[in-house]
Amino acid sequence: MTVTAALRTGELAERAGVNVETLRFYERQGLLPVPPRRTSGYREYPAEAVDLVRFIRRAQHLGFSLREIKELLNLRAVPRATCADVAGLAQRKIEDVDAKIRDLRAVRSALAELVNECPRAAPLAQCPIIESLSREPIPKRDHRPKRKS
Amino acid sequence: MTVTAALRTGELAERAGVNVETLRFYERQGLLPVPPRRTSGYREYPAEAVDLVRFIRRAQHLGFSLREIKELLNLRAVPRATCADVAGLAQRKIEDVDAKIRDLRAVRSALAELVNECPRAAPLAQCPIIESLSREPIPKRDHRPKRKS
DNA sequence: CTTGACTCCGTACTATGGTACGGAGTGGAT
DNA sequence: ATCCACTCCGTACCATAGTACGGAGTCAAG
Incomplete structure (x- = not known):
């Protein structure tokens, strides 16, 4: 041969x-x-x-x-090692992919909502998209003083 | 103030x-x-x-x-600049996100198919997952034997 | 034998989004 | 007055997945 x-x-x-x-x-x-x-x-x-x-x-x-x-x-x-080991890794990857898809769907609807709310003609200063992205996060936890209080 | x-x-x-x-x-x-x-x-x-x-x-x-x-x-x-400019960028981003979701779905079903085909007990050498990932590119629907270049 | 394409190597660089380091200077509480 | 966290700066570094560079050596055709 x-x-x-x-x-x-x-x-x-x-x-x-x-x-x-x-x-x-x-x-x-x-x-x-x-x-x-x-x-x-x-x-x-x-x-x-x-x-x-x-x-x-x-x-x-x-x-x-x-x-x-x-x-x-x-x-x-x-x-x-068997095929099952490989399948296991692939299965984990499927779960990763599913998680990514879920995240992207959430992102998509957040974006879609922003676009939807947009009164196109408003000047930028009143743009609700900009505004809503700048708001405070949900909780405002305790702020332990580091130096001053 | x-x-x-x-x-x-x-x-x-x-x-x-x-x-x-x-x-x-x-x-x-x-x-x-x-x-x-x-x-x-x-x-x-x-x-x-x-x-x-x-x-x-x-x-x-x-x-x-x-x-x-x-x-x-x-x-x-x-x-x-108006809110519409911002909305435009957001809209483009939505399209990006949609494309990513589509890609991930394709990836997911490819992975799922591999896992499904897997006869868990087979030794690695015959693992269809490994095998199918190593095959020639796209279904060369062109049957001409690849000649040396 | 010459030429041109190919290959070798280590290193540096790309882009993305940061983190870490170390020495010097600052500020405010005690 | 002292202490030491805080801040300054430039630079180097992390991961990821490569790409590029440049000089030297090699292969094969003509």
């Missing part, structure tokens, strides 16, 4: 759709295993590296940070 | 609920107007500064970046 030709940084970068510098960056971050080198120092990536880099990018698009992706990848090194 | 006592950085920071350093940072960023100083060099903030800083924080929570907040605040200096 033929050993698949090794890839150089430029080739891997192109196939995976990233920048060459990004590969070095991922390597420094421990996301991409350090590949063997030619005597010249050139990196020689195995063909699977393409999948790995793609994996990283996909996971990023799903909202995983590089740190989390590393966690996901490190799971491969755990002998008894 | 009494001139309201001027605030020092620490007081403003406490009332507005931010860090003293953050005030300096906002000042450097042009978000907070440069306040008058005592002869000692101490900043003397007018009481309104509290509202201003609160405004900044609120707007941040609504998803405005400091740059956008600056834009919002600069509007005050435009003589003919």
Whole structure:
């Protein structure tokens, strides 16, 4: 069987759709295993590296940070790791996403309310949007003196 | 009428609920107007500064970046600016938020599908989550075998 | 053998939104 | 008068996710 030709940084970068510098960056971050080198120092990536880099990018698009992706990848090194471990991480991420969606919905309705209240013609000084954003927060707790009272 | 006592950085920071350093940072960023100083060099903030800083924080929570907040605040200096200008910015922000929500929903269903497919007991090597994230880009609906470039 | 593209490296820089540090000067309560 | 929290300043640093730079070395085609 033929050993698949090794890839150089430029080739891997192109196939995976990233920048060459990004590969070095991922390597420094421990996301991409350090590949063997030619005597010249050139990196020689195995063909699977393409999948790995793609994996990283996909996971990023799903909202995983590089740190989390590393966690996901490190799971491969755990002998008894199962698919369920991965599913667990994904499930946690779903919860994160749900929370973000909820937050954004709250933000959206706050914004919509402001826009709705806006009597477009009013001069800025009376703009209820500006005004309502500047009001006091809900509670005004005790203020323990630091120096003066 | 009494001139309201001027605030020092620490007081403003406490009332507005931010860090003293953050005030300096906002000042450097042009978000907070440069306040008058005592002869000692101490900043003397007018009481309104509290509202201003609160405004900044609120707007941040609504998803405005400091740059956008600056834009919002600069509007005050435009003589003919109206509430409608502010509403316009808010409306744009609503659209941004809607787009983010849509993206997150797509991400969520992609994640949910992965988790659903997962036969929890499978060893990692056959994990369909890992597998599917590593596959080639988009359904290359073009069946031509990818030739070396 | 020359040329031009590619790769190497360390370092610095981008943007975002702050925090932290350290030494010097200030102010007000005791 | 002393004490010490408070404030000043410039600068450096944090995390995140890269991008850019520049000089040196390498590879392969012509």
